[in-house]
Amino acid sequence: MVVRRQSKIRQAIYETVVSHPVHPTAEYVYEHLKPRHPSLSLGTVYRNLGILAEQGLIRKIGAQGDADRFDGNMEPHSHVQCRECGRLEDVFLSYDAQMDEKAQEVTGFQIKEHSVIFSGICPQCAAKEKTA
Amino acid sequence: MVVRRQSKIRQAIYETVVSHPVHPTAEYVYEHLKPRHPSLSLGTVYRNLGILAEQGLIRKIGAQGDADRFDGNMEPHSHVQCRECGRLEDVFLSYDAQMDEKAQEVTGFQIKEHSVIFSGICPQCAAKEKTA
DNA sequence: CTCGGTGCAAACGTTTTGCAGAGCA
């Protein structure tokens, strides 16, 4: 597992994650690619998502919910998750490096980075609640 | 499942989470209580952790790793997680409510709160790395 | 030709759930 070869499937998986701003799960990527790659197996999707994340080409998001979700946008940014429907979206706010310094002082850890997840209600679910 | 009764086991589970600042998993709580409550079952631990979280008495932490972890400290605070050993600790920094306002403007979500997770290397693992 | 990648299926660890019986109010 040292020198990686180029595989069509891995490329396709990568492109799926990058071009789908919904922050897909492995299952989602699998379902998306299955029609054009009928022989694709779910294990391969998991393996490649892991490899891509390890190589720093995509990122695994630590969100609430059952399945891991992936993000193809590597610019530092945060996420919002809807409490009702689980929808996960990007939030572009400037990265506050001072927080890392403060946390380092307080904890004694060598802080590398931080991630922020906002939690709330998305516009669609807010509209539904008014109806109900 | 509407009116809750008081059960000794739920009380014991709650106290375990509150008094163990390691942010225990369900498994941890189970192992901790098993000696004094030999009939305890893991399913009951999961059920009660879910109930306690739903009631706002404890909090489920969205950290990296296999098993869910719980926190009995309900004051708003953040967490650091060690990349090496997975250790999870509290970080007390003042809550920045302005971030919620900004995120609300940017996303259109009704933001209720945000959580911050720092990632880095804990002092113990940093020491080990020097040795290696 | 070699070694990494893939498909398949079995296995794993975590969490949920259906059920019958126990226990709190």
Next chain:
DNA sequence: TGCTCTGCAAAACGTTTGCACCGAG
């Protein structure tokens, strides 16, 4: 007594892994 809670076991769910074959370099 009525309804919740518990223990148990099975199963659901997401994810990982062993293996034999396939395919890129």
